[in-house]
């Protein structure tokens with residue numbers, strides 16, 4: 001057994017992985033062997049050699065034009081919003097929609113030890129990100145008379161703690177049959193200098209989740225695609241755990257997707273300025289795709305229309321609707337179809353002397369798949385604009401950073417809910433913080449029905 005493992009490592013120039021094996025107990029050695037055997041060495045060798053990275057972003061960006069889109073505040077061109085809503089509502093009532101939530105990331109920027117979904121974000125309630133999103137799903141399920149199944153993607157970094165959390169919190173109010181977990185794969189980190197796979201400890205490969213794009217392979221491997229098909233699901237509504245304002249299962253977005261016979265519809269927001277740090281959703285040779293902000297040359301980012309608006313205006317907020325059949329098609333392609341991206345990171349590891357090293361500069365390359373690489377593979381991909389103030393409050397960085405912090409996300413939630421209440425005639429004293437539970441009201445229309453203009457709030461309130 002060990003001989004064939006050593007031959008394999010020799011063949012791929014990775015014998016450093018076994019260098020401390022004789023210092024390990026049989027059990028720990030076996031653990032290391034299993035981790036090594038799970039590595040796809042031919043794939044990794046190809047990635048390290050850079051054989052996959054032939055993209056000339058300047059040329060790509062030069063060919064980019066605005067994507068086909070349903071824009072806010074512009075007359076409906078093909079489909080009216082009421083037709084879209086009706087089609088979406090029908091799909092929800094018929095139980096054709098399931099929710100996909102990705103929660104496998106390590107959340108390193110936030111600096112929170114537990115899975116990011118457990119982070120308390122409710123500005124008054126203190127509810128966690130998981131709880132907030134599940135509350136919305138429960139309210140939507142009640143409104144449309146059909147339980148919306150939730151498939152949560154974890155990773156080995158978050159799986160056990162996430163499952164424990166849901167068990168302790170009564171599945172955040174969801175029914176047992178509604179909630180599924182599936183775990184994504186991992187990729188080894190390699191030394192940027194020589195392509196050697198790093199060891200996190202003498203008996204442990206330095207592994208990290210393989211990116212949110214790992215969802216395609218993980219959905220298939222876990223049997224979740226089959227499970228969804230058996231339930232009669234036709235569409236997945238995709239969102240990330242770190243956006244508490246994500247308007248899960250928005251009927252209009254689902255409806256546009258259905259009316260346009262799209263395989264992938266993506267909700268976007270208008271970029272506030274040319275180099276905003278969001279992916280740019282564009283069209284190239286008739287295919288919708290994303291150019292990351294770091295890859296978009298300044299001169300192209302700054303181009304404007306005759307009205308003075310940004311020509312490449314659409315910012316990615318990672319909310320998508322996928323056809324189940326489309327994901328099945330991609331999952332059945334060799335290697336799950338999605339390319340890998342590389343990132344330079346600081347990865348702690350043991351050196352050749354067995355000493356733990358904590359680098360202060362990026363020392364390693366990590367490989368990740370991104371879910372948005374599905375866009376150019378989809379037929380009739382469609383872009384639908386929404387208002388960032390309604391649907392986007394990313395929780396990425398720890399408080400104190402300039403953008404995307406919990407504090408800013410909480411402020412965005414409070415502002416939206418205050419706006420809904422005041423538009424319905426409620427009075428809220430200055431400085432008073434009000435948060436709305438989706439079971440009380442899911443949107444501004446429901447707020448209007450609830451209060452009939454006779455509400456005056458003088459202290460912080462959680463309306464539930």
Ligand code: UTP
Pocket residue numbers: 102103104105106107108109110116153155184209210211212214239240241242396
């Ligand atoms: P990010 O790319 O922002 O990463 O993930 P992150 O792990 O949350 O945070 P950093 O970069 O380490 O600070 C966006 C969404 O994709 C999920 C995350 O859980 C988050 O919902 N994700 C990311 C995965 O599910 N798996 C991954 O491998 C990466």
